[in-house]
Amino acid sequence: MKINLALVALVAGGGTIASTSSAGVATPPEQAFRSETKKFRDWTAICDNLNNCVAYAPAEGDTGYVIIKMEAGPEAKPLVHADSYALPNDGWRMQLTIDGRSFVGEGVQEGNKRTGTTFPQPSDTLIAAIGNSTTMTLSSADKTTPVTVSGAAAALLWIDERQGRTGTTTALIGNGDRPASAVPTPPSAPTVVRVPAISQENLPRTMPASVLANEHLKQCNDLNREAITANQNWTVYRLGTETLLWSIPCGFGAYNAMESYFTSSPDGSNVQSLSLPSSRGPQEILVNSEFDSQTNTLSAFSKSRGPGDCGQIAKWVWNGNSFAIVQENTMEDCLGMHSDLWPSTWRARS
Known part of the structure; x- marks a missing residue:
């Protein structure tokens, strides 16, 4: 919706x-970026004024999501979260299957309420798989729901370009040989x-x-x-x-x-x-x-x-x-x- x-x-x-x-x-101060939102087919990419970025896509029927978070700077590490309220709890565990390859997440909860599933480090392999995938599903217990991959690569490339990661070892997609130190430091917050x-x-x-x-x-x-x-x-x-x-x-x-x-x-x-x-x-x-x-x-x-x-x-x-x-x-x-x-x-x- x-x-x-x-x-x-x-x-x-x-x-x-x-x-x-x-x-x-x-x-805002001159060193700050503009907050910006971009649409790449079914994926949305958003970066704030400090260049912290996310990319996300809906599960089928808007019943869930996969979201990738990447803060600015050379030391930042990506995080992947996913969830779908159309799937059973199953101990708050979810599984992403990308072109037949499975990744198991760990449930996160607030009291008795599930707030999502996180996929532990290292997540660069998972993110590279998402960016180069043709199919992706989110599953729990015996139920599965598709998650669109249309636009994923373009969204991740845009984040890499905005954060200055393109061609570095920290790039979300299409890693290069340039060291992490080549990535610009984050701007100062107002x-x-x-x-x-x-x-x-x-x-x-x-x-x-x-x-x-x-x-x-x-x-x-x-x-x-x-x-x-x-x-x-x-x-x-x-x-x-x-x-x-x-x-x-x-x-x-x-x-x-x-x-x-x-x-x-x-x-x-x-x-x-x-x-x-x-x-x-x-x-x-x-x-x-x-x-x-x-x-x-x-x-x-x-x-x-x-x-x-x-x-x-x-x-x-x-x-x-x-x-x-x-x-x-x-x-x-x-x-x-x-x-x-x-x-x-x-x-x-x-």
């Missing part, structure tokens, strides 16, 4: 999304200075008329007259001695709750609707979000369907002037993948 993250709020809220602007979006927490005592008990009058908040109310009014369910926090943060619900769905955020001066003046930076453009509506006043961190988990196996996870921290993004993971295809494995699309230090 392919989803459009920009439409999550529209679908769940039953309305339209307000236009956004790029105000407050921090420019640094975000987090403002220390401030007392949350004596916060306002009523919402100022100036916030109520904000045009973006009016749009939220117009879309959700029966579900919400601006005079209930809002929360206010103190970001600094001169700045308040207002969290206001802006729509509900079966598994998503949407919020808009505003800043103002303590007296209610200078009201600003927040536009949060992301790798895919600014976001004015956050989904399943919360603010932690102890760490000045704003987080969101946008689910594209109920199980939460696809969507977007992001975190921002307050730097004294705006919220800067420090983490983003995105999974556009609904394949039963645990969020721990979702591709990284942005990383920063804070």
Whole structure:
């Protein structure tokens, strides 16, 4: 199942999304890469701003996946994970069979829930087999499901080129004689200075008329007259001695709750609707979000369907002037993948 993250709020809220602007979006440092996603037939390749990359493909019927993870730099080692909810647990063990050659994985679990199967090091032989294969299946116990290999080689070659691995001993496909030391070191992560927490005592008990009058908040109310009014369910926090943060619900769905955020001066003046930076453009509506006043961190988990196996996870921290993004993971295809494995699309230090 392919989803459009920009439409999550529209679908769940039953309305339209307000236009956004790029105000407050921090420019990444020159040494950082752009987060980029490429499609190669049935395979998808994604690299984040630090050049950490993944390539993945669906199992038949979008019931599972095979994903290859490769971080940037000469010392990085590839990892392979796979799973399919169409197959039995069998002690959380899965087997990949590639052109008749079998590779047995080790199950990973969180409590009593299976979160996938990992294939131990060394995985370079397995990855080379995937890149040069004609057939691949994922099996458990007595059941098997096909996994597409169409586009696998092209996806792996693109990652090799982007990470500077082509022709080296560390290349995912088509290894060469050049040493691992020829691979460029990873870029430095952007640094975000987090403002220390401030007392949350004596916060306002009523919402100022100036916030109520904000045009973006009016749009939220117009879309959700029966579900919400601006005079209930809002929360206010103190970001600094001169700045308040207002969290206001802006729509509900079966598994998503949407919020808009505003800043103002303590007296209610200078009201600003927040536009949060992301790798895919600014976001004015956050989904399943919360603010932690102890760490000045704003987080969101946008689910594209109920199980939460696809969507977007992001975190921002307050730097004294705006919220800067420090983490983003995105999974556009609904394949039963645990969020721990979702591709990284942005990383920063804070």
